Amino acid sequence: MAMWIQAQQLQGEALHQMQALYGQHFPIEVRHYLAQWIESQLWDSVELDNPAEEAKAKRLLENLVSELQRKAQLQGGEDGFLLKIKLGHYANQLKSTYDRCPLELVRCIKHILHSEQRLVQESTNASCGSGGQAMDTLSQRHQQINQAFEELRLATQETENELRKLQHSQEYFIIQYQENLRLQAQLSSLASLPAAERTQRETTLQSKRATVEAWLTREASTLQKYRLDLSEQHQKTLALLRKQQTLILDEELIQWKRRQQLAGNGGPHEGGLDVLQSWCEKLADLIWQNRQQIRRCEHLTQQLPLPGPMEELLSKLNADITDIISALVTSTFIIEKQPPQVLKTQTKFAATVRLLVGGKLNVHMNPPQVKAVIVSEQQAKALLKNESTHSESSGEILNNNCVMEYHQATSTLSAHFRNMSLKRIKRSDRRGAESVTEEKFTVLFESQFSVGGNELVFHVKTLSLPVVVIVHGSQDNNATATVLWDNAFAEPGRVPFIVPDKVLWPQLCEALDMKYKAEMHSGRGLSEDNLVFLAQKAFTSSSNNSEDYRNMTISWAQFNRESLPGRNFTFWQWFDGVVELMKKHLKPHWNDGAILGFVNKQQAQDMLMSKPNGTFLLRFSDSEIGGITIAWVAENPNKQGERLVWNLLPYTTKDFSIRSLADRISDLNHLLFLYPDRPKDEVFAKYYTPPLSKAVDGYVKPQIKQVVPEFTTPNPEPSGATPTFMDQTASPSVSHPNNFGVYPSMSDTMLDADGDFDLEDTMDVARHVEELLRRPMANQWSSQQS
Structure with missing residues (x-):
């Protein structure tokens, strides 16, 4: 309700x-x-392009109608009688209107709420500015655009008034011209009259005719001046229109498209399209009004030809304003919802295109059809250079035709492609070391429609952001790298799809931080120390000074073509593995600040050696993609008095799908404090899995529990107690007497002297679980009892 209270305070144009x-x-x-009820509902949770969401929209409609009916019943007394009838009528009206298309109700209310929020925000910014505070750049830009629209409105109104004056003057001129012709006809008819009468009447008629001709001569000059003045005013208006259109299309719309591209890397969602549409509609309205005025001028000129350059001037004005409206229409055919930039064949995907001026120009009166085709980088270049008018395809998209629909509630004309699928792709010959995941395509959307009763016909096209086509999920990682690099470093107006081969390290840091924040859904991104760690990895450097990296450049090859020294993966593959691990399993712990992550083995050792035994930290594995390890400081079991930092075998997504990080940390009693000094239960207890329930129907539920043998102390249970869990041990050399040893023996050298694990001597955790599930429980009970 807070938004509605603020909306009621709006004034002037905003109101x-x-x-x-x-x-x-x-x-x-x-x-x-x-x-209050409307603002408390989760309208944004409904995906308008997903037909499966219709049931959710239907419930919202039913609840809205119920609320209206309840509100109506609460009205009492004489004053409430009419309101009761009115609210009941609205309940029936909304049910009747949206019962068959409940998603349209959601679309309508979302549009209303977002528009109100924008108007309130703009009003708040403006009031802050009038109070002497500096207005932000966005508000200043909007104010500049709105002022220009007011100037254009006044200029258009002025030329309209002048045109009416010209029309009235010309009509009177034509009447006087007809009077002159009548006088001339009368003079011609005097020949049949007697001489005396003829002379008298001839003198009178000639006098009248001379007066009319003199007036016509003067008025013809005046009309010519009116026409020239009006054409000059139109030229000035057209110049203002062109300037305003350049500001909106070449700056505001381009910036919106840039924000949309960065959103593909996790940047802020590209809002503001409704504002752009309102501006473009105002432009279309003003351009069309001026075009109609110019055409009326042409009609007046044809109706009464006068000597002078008017025909040429009006012809040029007509051509200029047609160019302006053509640029507006073709530029405002945009992709509202981009297709996925990593596009897998045989997989359903969606996209939405929108014509921002479609409603204003009544294009929906004859709804146009939009076609989607996939084209290669070379084909895209040819299209933009107008070297190719025929839309050749580099593949086959199923369900690639869609009719544009007009949504009255939001005044939007758009085509929603909901069930497209790329059936096949035709690849070009690759160059050098380029892989299939570096090859870029784009989805071309095109349509044709007319405005003004077929007066103008437009063939419009727009290209999607670059897409990388894959055929298997294993290619997703490298394809995402290509997309991220393109989204981050593409320049406006580039030749498709050129990107720099090298960029400054801080530029890449910005892109990585944006991606990381988006995946974590929090404001905690990459710190300066994290970025130094990443620089050390990317450049194989040991410098800890961030200034050393600020002027360094990183190439695409260093980013995701060449493997890191001594590894079989690239810098991006390692980073993306970390992102995937965090996103799927460790997001809450990162947002809690429990994971340092970007710390190498030596740094971890230096940090922990100054802390009490049992202090641990979590860092990402250097040697494994998507791995995280626990490093802790403890006494060396083999040498009294010596303290060492140990590193546990890295966990991966597979491990956390079996047992969570918090539960694993809970299992390890030798881990006491999270670095620097936080008790581990204080940090992780809220994520522990609750204790298992008691036995049901004579069966005991097993529990997987993690044990590091070198740091496990026996914890015998009372005699005759029923075992309540099964140990998932790293080695059977240390075990609980009354628990089950369910795994085969492993080498006791899982931890080497430096705290590293020998990967070849360990067994995959998932395989342990598989063995556990395959073994008959009865056999294990009997073997233990014996």
């Missing part, structure tokens, strides 16, 4: 825009009386 959001599709009274 008018807010009122225009409502109508028969959604009455403003419904918004007013159900304000």
